[in-house]
Amino acid sequence: MRGKAYRGLRDGQLVELVARKDAGALEALYDRYGRASYSLARRILTEETLAQDVVQEVFLSLWRDARRFDAGRGTVATYLLSMTHHRAVDVVRREENLRRWRTSDEGLELEPDPKARVEEEVVTTERRAEVRAALSVLPPAQREALLLAYFGGYTQREVAALMGVPLGTVKTRMAAGMRKMKEALQDAGTEEHPWTRQ
Amino acid sequence: MDTPMSHSEFEELAAGYVLGALEPDDEHLFQQHLSGCSVCEANVRELEAVVGELAYAVPPVEPPDTLWAGIRREIRPEAARRTVLPAPEAGAEGRPGPGFAACACCRRWPPRRPSCWWWCCRCGT
Numbered sequence: 001m002r003g004k005a006y007r008g009l010r011d012g013q014l015v016e017l018v019a020r021k022d023a024g025a026l027e028a029l030y031d032r033y034g035r036a037s038y039s040l041a042r043r044i045l046t047e048e049t050l051a052q053d054v055v056q057e058v059f060l061s062l063w064r065d066a067r068r069f070d071a072g073r074g075t076v077a078t079y080l081l082s083m084t085h086h087r088a089v090d091v092v093r094r095e096e097n098l099r100r101w102r103t104s105d106e107g108l109e110l111e112p113d114p115k116a117r118v119e120e121e122v123v124t125t126e127r128r129a130e131v132r133a134a135l136s137v138l139p140p141a142q143r144e145a146l147l148l149a150y151f152g153g154y155t156q157r158e159v160a161a162l163m164g165v166p167l168g169t170v171k172t173r174m175a176a177g178m179r180k181m182k183e184a185l186q187d188a189g190t191e192e193h194p195w196t197r198q
Numbered sequence: 199m200d201t202p203m204s205h206s207e208f209e210e211l212a213a214g215y216v217l218g219a220l221e222p223d224d225e226h227l228f229q230q231h232l233s234g235c236s237v238c239e240a241n242v243r244e245l246e247a248v249v250g251e252l253a254y255a256v257p258p259v260e261p262p263d264t265l266w267a268g269i270r271r272e273i274r275p276e277a278a279r280r281t282v283l284p285a286p287e288a289g290a291e292g293r294p295g296p297g298f299a300a301c302a303c304c305r306r307w308p309p310r311r312p313s314c315w316w317w318c319c320r321c322g323t
Contacts, residue, residue, distance in 0.1 A: 009284065013284055016284075017284075021273075021276050021277055022277070023270070023273055023274070023277035026269070026273065027266070027270075030266055030269065034261055034265070034266065035258055035259070035260060035261055036253060036254065036258070038259060038260075038261035038265065039253075039256045039257065039258045039259045040253045040256055042256075042259050043256040048262075052261070052262070052264070052265050052268070055261065055265060056265065056268055056269055056272075059269050060269060060272055060273070063269075063272075063273050063276075073243065073246075074243070074246060074247060074250065075250075077250065078246065078247060078250035081250055081253040082246065082249070082250060084253070085218070085249075085253065086218060089218055127251075127254045128254050128255060128256075128257070130251075131251050131252065131254045131255045132255055134251075135255060146217065146252075149214070149217040149218070149219035150217055150249065150252050153218075154219065155219050155220065155221055156214050156219050156220060156221060156224075157221050159219065171210050171211065171213075171214060172210060174213040174214050174217065174219070175209070175210040175211075175212070175213040175214075177213070178212075178213040178216070178217075178245055178248055178249075179213075181248050181251075181252075182244060182245065182248045185248060185251055
């Protein structure tokens with residue numbers, strides 16, 4: 001574990017330090033969220049080097065302009081992962097050949113990397129189980145529409161073409177799927193990590 | 199000329215918006231609507247949190263060490279030489295880290311002065 005002195009600090013405090021060009025604070029945030037960011041980028045892009053480029057851009061972007069983070073809009077984790085998602089989707093839309101994940105939950109069945117750090121694995125395993133449980137309550141058509149958009153980077157019109165349904169149906173499925181996901185996650189009562197408290 | 203969208207149609211677009219999946223024309227219309235609709239703005243905030251959770255559905259993959267090394271190389275020229283760390287608040291990790299508990303010069307937690315914090319934690323005494 002890097003940066004022991006930063007361990008007890010909350011995410012928001014670390015972002016404030018990053019704004020003052022504290023490299024140790026950026027390293028601490030990377031320790032907390034670098035793996036989640038990289039895992040997401042790998043899932044979307046599949047290629048290791050492209051995923052690395054995306055994660056590097058995300059953390060360098062935070063370094064260059066940490067004041068863009070608005071605590072009122074969500075957690076640091078959401079901010080970093082949302083930035084990872086947007087950048088990875090931008091890349092995948094440019095590189096059509098990367099879109100080989102036609103059926104959306106294919107990549108979700110991959111086994112965790114055995115080299116993944118055990119201390120963090122307990123937390124992320126629980127969280128992953130909750131998110132997967134929330135996804136599993138969705139009707140398959142809604143789940144597929146959501147996952148094609150999120151992990152495949154497909155637009156609603158592209159999802160409609162892939163699923164062979166009208167655009168309006170896809171809009172309805174995504175809206176209903178997101179509503180059910182929200183309810184399912186609320187029911188699961190995902191526990192907030194002490195780091196993320198504002 | 200297209201008929202203006204109803205509010206329920208905009209509500210339906212919110213999911214596609216947070217997923218980054220709207221077509222450019224729908225996205226443009228939704229963004230315009232969003233700037234003046236507190237209901238949709240609140241809805242988008244909630245859905246953004248849900249979308250954020252989707253990232254955790256992916257099995258973890260350990261990033262290569264070269265990834266952080268590359269970031270560090272880029273930030274090194276700008277990095278501050280020294281920063282005074284704030285005291286961690288109780289509960290951020292439940293207890294202070296091992297370096298803090300061994301603080302020899304003030305013998306209390308949290309340290310009384312930031313400089314005390316800095317030296318205790320950084321020099322290891």
